[in-house]
Amino acid sequence: MGKYVNKFDKSLMIKLDVRVDASLAPVYMDELKEYTGQGIEKIVLFAKDTEYLSSAGIRVILFAKQKISPNVEVYLVDPKEFVIDTLKLTGILDYIKVVDESGG
Amino acid sequence: MDRIDINPTMEHEGFKIGPGRVLPFGATLVGGGINFSIYTRNATACTLVLFKSGEESPMVEIPFPESFRLGDVYSMVVFELAFEDIEYGYRMDGPFDFSQGHLFDKKRILLDPYAKTLGGRSVWGIEPNWEDVMAHRSKIIADDYDWQGDKPLEIPMEDLVIYECHVRGFTKHMSSNVKYAGTFAGFRNKIPYLKELGVNCVELMPIYEFDEFENSRISPTTGERLLNYWGYSSVAFFAPKAGYAASGKNDMEVDELKTLIKHLHQNDIEVILDVVFNHTAEGNENGPYISFRGIDNKVYYMLTPEGYYYNFSGCGNTLNCNHPIVRNMILDCLRYWASEYHIDGFRFDLASILDRNQDGSPMQNPPLLENLAYDPILSRCKLIAEAWDADGMYQVGTFPSWGHFAEWNGKYRNSIRKFIKGLDGSTSDAVTRILGSADLYSYQGLGTNSSINFINCHDGFTLMDLVSYDYKHNDANGEDNRDGSNDNYSWNCGYEGQTDDYDVARLRTKQIKNAFTIIMLSRGIPMFLAGDEFGNTQYGNNNAYCQDNEISWLDWSLTEKNREILEYAKNIIAFRNNHSVLRGNLHPSGEDHKGAGKPEVSVHGTDPWNPDYGHKTIALMYSGEYAKDEGGNKDDIYFAINTHWQPHGFNLPQFDDGKMWYVAANTDKNQGEDFNSLGSEVVLEKQNSIEVGDRSIIVLIRK
Numbered sequence: 031m032g033k034y035v036n037k038f039d040k041s042l043m044i045k046l047d048v049r050v051d052a053s054l055a056p057v058y059m060d061e062l063k064e065y066t067g068q069g070i071e072k073i074v075l076f077a078k079d080t081e082y083l084s085s086a087g088i089r090v091i092l093f094a095k096q097k098i099s100p101n102v103e104v105y106l107v108d109p110k111e112f113v114i115d116t117l118k119l120t121g122i123l124d125y126i127k128v129v130d131e132s133g134g
Numbered sequence: 135m136d137r138i139d140i141n142p143t144m145e146h147e148g149f150k151i152g153p154g155r156v157l158p159f160g161a162t163l164v165g166g167g168i169n170f171s172i173y174t175r176n177a178t179a180c181t182l183v184l185f186k187s188g189e190e191s192p193m194v195e196i197p198f199p200e201s202f203r204l205g206d207v208y209s210m211v212v213f214e215l216a217f218e219d220i221e222y223g224y225r226m227d228g229p230f231d232f233s234q235g236h237l238f239d240k241k242r243i244l245l246d247p248y249a250k251t252l253g254g255r256s257v258w259g260i261e262p263n264w265e266d267v268m269a270h271r272s273k274i275i276a277d278d279y280d281w282q283g284d285k286p287l288e289i290p291m292e293d294l295v296i297y298e299c300h301v302r303g304f305t306k307h308m309s310s311n312v313k314y315a316g317t318f319a320g321f322r323n324k325i326p327y328l329k330e331l332g333v334n335c336v337e338l339m340p341i342y343e344f345d346e347f348e349n350s351r352i353s354p355t356t357g358e359r360l361l362n363y364w365g366y367s368s369v370a371f372f373a374p375k376a377g378y379a380a381s382g383k384n385d386m387e388v389d390e391l392k393t394l395i396k397h398l399h400q401n402d403i404e405v406i407l408d409v410v411f412n413h414t415a416e417g418n419e420n421g422p423y424i425s426f427r428g429i430d431n432k433v434y435y436m437l438t439p440e441g442y443y444y445n446f447s448g449c450g451n452t453l454n455c456n457h458p459i460v461r462n463m464i465l466d467c468l469r470y471w472a473s474e475y476h477i478d479g480f481r482f483d484l485a486s487i488l489d490r491n492q493d494g495s496p497m498q499n500p501p502l503l504e505n506l507a508y509d510p511i512l513s514r515c516k517l518i519a520e521a522w523d524a525d526g527m528y529q530v531g532t533f534p535s536w537g538h539f540a541e542w543n544g545k546y547r548n549s550i551r552k553f554i555k556g557l558d559g560s561t562s563d564a565v566t567r568i569l570g571s572a573d574l575y576s577y578q579g580l581g582t583n584s585s586i587n588f589i590n591c592h593d594g595f596t597l598m599d600l601v602s603y604d605y606k607h608n609d610a611n612g613e614d615n616r617d618g619s620n621d622n623y624s625w626n627c628g629y630e631g632q633t634d635d636y637d638v639a640r641l642r643t644k645q646i647k648n649a650f651t652i653i654m655l656s657r658g659i660p661m662f663l664a665g666d667e668f669g670n671t672q673y674g675n676n677n678a679y680c681q682d683n684e685i686s687w688l689d690w691s692l693t694e695k696n697r698e699i700l701e702y703a704k705n706i707i708a709f710r711n712n713h714s715v716l717r718g719n720l721h722p723s724g725e726d727h728k729g730a731g732k733p734e735v736s737v738h739g740t741d742p743w744n745p746d747y748g749h750k751t752i753a754l755m756y757s758g759e760y761a762k763d764e765g766g767n768k769d770d771i772y773f774a775i776n777t778h779w780q781p782h783g784f785n786l787p788q789f790d791d792g793k794m795w796y797v798a799a800n801t802d803k804n805q806g807e808d809f810n811s812l813g814s815e816v817v818l819e820k821q822n823s824i825e826v827g828d829r830s831i832i833v834l835i836r837k
Contacts, residue, residue: 052218052276084218085276085386092280119319119381121280121393 032061041072042098046080050087058090062097070098077109078131083116091122105129136165142213146196149184153202154209159466160248160372161222161274167213168274172224172246173206173459174430176236179227180208183243185271187219187253192243192267195225218385221253221271222246226428233441235432245425246272247463251373251388252343258302258316258377259361259682262347270343270369270424273385277474279392286478287404288514289334291540291583291659292717292762295707296406297333298591299664300364300686301341301378307687314380318387318394325401331667332707335404337481339592340365341391342407343373345415346682354612360680364592366483367415367449369424371467395476404478406516407471411453411464412487412523418443418450426453433459436494444494446487448524455488461502469511479516481542486523489534496527500534507536518542518586531574535584540659543571543585550589551600551623554648556777556829562747565737568754570657572721581719585658589649590666593619595676597666600624601645602631607674610681618677631674643669644829647702647801647808648775651831654710655754655773657722664688667703669696698805705809709798709833712812713771715761722756730759731789732770742787750778751826755787758836767812770836771798776826785823786834793836795821802827 035058036043042065047054073094095104104126106117117123142150154169155162162169170182180203182196198208223245228238245252249272255262262269305324306316312323328336344365353360365375379387395405414434416427419442426434436444436452443451454460471477482488489500506512521533521541530544546567553564566573570582578584590597595606604626606618627641646669653660664670665688672678678686693700710716722735737745738753745752752775758768770793774784786795796815800808810816815835818824826832 052216084384085389086218088386088389089276089278096280116381116384116386119314119379119393120386120389121396 032064034058035061035065037065037068037070040070041074042070042094044073044075044094046075046077046083046087048079049082050080050090051082051084052086055086055090059093062090062094066097070102073098073102073104075104075106077106077113080113081110083113088116088120088122091117091126095125103127107131140164140166140169140211142211144199147194149194149196150213151196152211152213154211156204156207156209158248159207160246160250161272163217163274163276164211167211168215168217169209169211170222171207171209172248172429174208174226175206175433175459176430177226177228177238179240181225181227181240182210182212183223183225183268184212184215185221185268187221187273190267217274217276221268221273223268223272224429226430235435235437235441237427237431239423239428242423242428243268244423244428245270245370247371247425247429248466249273249370249373250277251275251385252370252376253385255343255345256376256382256385256387258346269422270345275385275388277388279389281392281396281476284396284399284476286472286476286514287399287402288478289402289404291516292719294335294404294516294659295333295710296335296337296586296659296661297328297331297664298337298339298661300339300592302363302682303686304664304688307684307689309690310688311690317378317380318390319380322394322397325397325403328403329401331704332711334402335406335478336398337406337408337661339408340368340410341375341378342368342409343370343375345369346377348415349680351612353610355610358683360612361682362680363682363686364679366410366679367413368410369415371409371411371463372470392475399476404516405476406479406481406518407477408481408483409468410483411455412484413447413449413451413453416451418445421450433457436490436492446490446494446523446525446527447484452487452490452494454492456490456497456500456502457492461505464502465505465509468506468515469509472511472515477515479518481518481520483520484523485519485521485533486527486529489527489529503534503539504536507538516540531571535578535580537580540584540586542591543567543574543587543658545574546571546585546587546656546658547589548621548623550649550652553777554645554652555623555625556750556779557623559748561750561752565745565747565752565754568652568656569735570721576721582657582721583659583719586661587653587656587658588661589653590663591661592663593677595622595624595674596663596670596672597646597649598642598669598671599674599676600649601627601642602671603674604630605674606676607631608677610675610685611677611679618675622676632671641829643696643699644801646699648829648831650703650706651773651799651801651833652775654706655716655771655833657716657718660710665692668692668700698808701805702801702808705811706799708811712767713761713769714763714766715756715758715769715771718760718762722760726757728759730757731791732757732787734760736787738784738787740782740784742785751776751782751784753784768837771833772836773831773833774824774826775831777829779828781825781827783823783825786821788822789836794818795834795836797832798835799833800827800830802830802832
């Protein structure tokens, strides 16, 4: 079990920290690397507590999608307005589904 | 696999450092650290200065050990740096000898010429700390990006319809109704509009870092602060302006711009950048130390023998573009934008400066331009020259193109303005321009792709103002109306400025339609200014370089008020896109070299085959058999232009092939009757003649 990344069936659960930046990005990426080639179909990012995503933090999300599987579905759960804006401005929201905790 | 030669070998004030790699220049992320590399030929010592982001004072200053210098390049790796949280610069030590061109001052902290992003000015218009030890700070980015398969579009040059716009002004007005107004993100919201308009290329006025507070002053008429709004004053060639990004305050301007480009490409719209290599924001001898002056003044600037700056740009200094080092920097820069940002082309501001030698003299074969024309990475990029400078060098038709550079055809602009205005003796010149300016380009073996045809651009009146003002009204610029061109060839249609007079307004609308019709039916590449398609006005200001307000911002409410103009513009652009006979790189010939029964192009007067260039009536016909798309539309196109104040009849060419004349456009008609779209053209009742209204154009097709 990783500190941030855990597998549940064919889904990868990723808890985004309060601040995800260049200092934390390598930790996420190291944990993510463990799950390449394991048939993951869904990535779920829990962003309820996340208050800041830097450029490196965004790349964690992209890294997850690219390295785990290009066809994987990516869900972002309960992000704050700032996080949604950041992902929208940098184009990442194009391939992420934003949901609340109930899945809607 | 980690390199074995990137390891700390020393420590300086707690920071581990090691010899760096000389290439690439700039700051680059490497395993465990950041590689810094900078060129200076004439400095005697170099110090890397690191800040924590936003802090006033440096956190450390690390002199480059002499052992870390290779040739004229200082390089160093600094380990364990959080790249997102630092800003950096350099101090250069060396001689201060004005007459020798050396202005080293180690008290100054200098911007890296290869900085990919800047800190300290991330929000537009926030007054800077004038006491800051380093006003523009180099920052480091992760420049990887998920392009999702995007690449430059490589739309054939002849198929372009270019739209010149200012990123901030495009959506800043509240009437734009976009979130993130005035930014790259806001621009994205208008992509559907651009697609519907029919343009397939946006030419963005300067988007790399510049200082909007350069020469800032208070307007004498409004009391508000005037800024450097246009941005023709480079601070950092490799860095997109953070103040143009909604995410700039979070250092994400790079991603935001790349996302805009990706979305434009997804909608089949190319991106051309207006690039300004002719001078920098360091101004003249009294200007600020930002970067080049302190790094190596003698290399980067054209200097007189006495050490003063040559001023071919009119802005205080001139970049020494044909110096081998500066040449390489420009090449690196353009390659960077082309490869990392997928930019489709570049428009070179005051490009004749790129044709000058290091002593300012014009060159026969300027190596920089040759390098650019033949560069393998730029080979498919559009390269467009504004082929003049501010010191009288005028090269429209003679710019060293090596078959690659096109030119902003200033002669087209002047000829067509005079023609639309109805000046005596303007017809012959106008016809030459409409047919692709063979007098300028065919002798070089160049085609019509060399000619960027425009009537309006950021310099000068908008199209609405061209038909609304006889004189410039630039008082708001605070220069006593001395600035801006006096040679506008404009005509106010009977009243100076805004008016409710119906007849004046109708005439202005018609003149605008005439302008759009001529430019879209000309051979060469059409370009028009953003907002001209809906009659945007700058209230008579023809030099709005400092107006960051409603003077410059596009007023989107005019898309409704001037709906007639907008619909006509859309229709005539679509007409061009649907008829490939209007597009093609070869200058059209007056011969029938295909045996089509009529020449490729012919010029007529009020009688067919009989042009009279002394009159204000002329007609041109393109033969559809010469359309460049083999399987495409083969309609003949005939357009009759009457710039006289009275209607005139035109007798039409007649043929025995059973085809008939249809009306596609008539600028004399109101909305709803002024254009018939593809397949809905109206057959001409009388097949042998038409009556063209005063100051009007009729476009016919024959099918």
